[in-house]
Amino acid sequence: EAGVTQSPTHLIKTRGQQATLRCSPISGHTSVYWYQQALGLGLQFLLWYDEGEERNRGNFPPRFSGRQFPNYSSELNVNALELEDSALYLCASSLGGRLYEQYFGPGTRLTVT
Amino acid sequence: KQEVTQIPAALSVPEGENLVLNCSFTDSAIYNLQWFRQDPGKGLTSLLLIQSSQREQTSGRLNASLDKSSGRSTLYIAASQPGDSATYLCAVKTGTASKLTFGTGTRLQVTL
Numbered sequence: 001e002a003g004v005t006q007s008p009t010h011l012i013k014t015r016g017q018q019a020t021l022r023c024s025p026i027s028g029h030t031s032v033y034w035y036q037q038a039l040g041l042g043l044q045f046l047l048w049y050d051e052g053e054e055r056n057r058g059n060f061p062p063r064f065s066g067r068q069f070p071n072y073s074s075e076l077n078v079n080a081l082e083l084e085d086s087a088l089y090l091c092a093s094s095l096g097g098r099l100y101e102q103y104f105g106p107g108t109r110l111t112v113t
Numbered sequence: 114k115q116e117v118t119q120i121p122a123a124l125s126v127p128e129g130e131n132l133v134l135n136c137s138f139t140d141s142a143i144y145n146l147q148w149f150r151q152d153p154g155k156g157l158t159s160l161l162l163i164q165s166s167q168r169e170q171t172s173g174r175l176n177a178s179l180d181k182s183s184g185r186s187t188l189y190i191a192a193s194q195p196g197d198s199a200t201y202l203c204a205v206k207t208g209t210a211s212k213l214t215f216g217t218g219t220r221l222q223v224t225l
Contacts, residue, residue, distance in 0.1 A: 031211070042216075045210075045212040098206060098211050101145075101147065101159055101162045102159070104157040
């Protein structure tokens, strides 16, 4: 069974540009989560989508947004990129509900120059 | 606000040793706790999931315990191997958001 996949693996953008990151969950999973892992800041929760709806967002500015498609894949968009947005962005998926295990993808390394 | 702490921050042990990694959390009203492994620059590999009603979970050489009332979990690794070298993260799920709150991790190095 295929795991969570993310694309691209690496992304290099300049300050002020927009970045789009993509995630495909494990088949049958309806929930997708996005996390940011910036150097020295640990893993921070960004967004949670379930059944196509945004259910919760972490303490990030509105220029971080996303969506979930009918096939449960998800996209994270970061507008007006800033240098401090450079990080590893991790996507996770799970079955619906709070008791289920989250499975993570390999991540997208975003570098903003 | 949930806060998760992991001690020690780094650990170096010789191959074959048994070791314990610690995780503590401030809000005991958790749904579950997960232990992960992360290799440098890579994603997270889920090792064990403990539901709030459980006391421990085992997988191979790994055993994780949970004491919800005291806000603590330990990950026990038996007979450590160089391949176990990685950063180990614990994360708890609390509240209605379904998000995981992560600790800062323990960087483990197992030497030959």
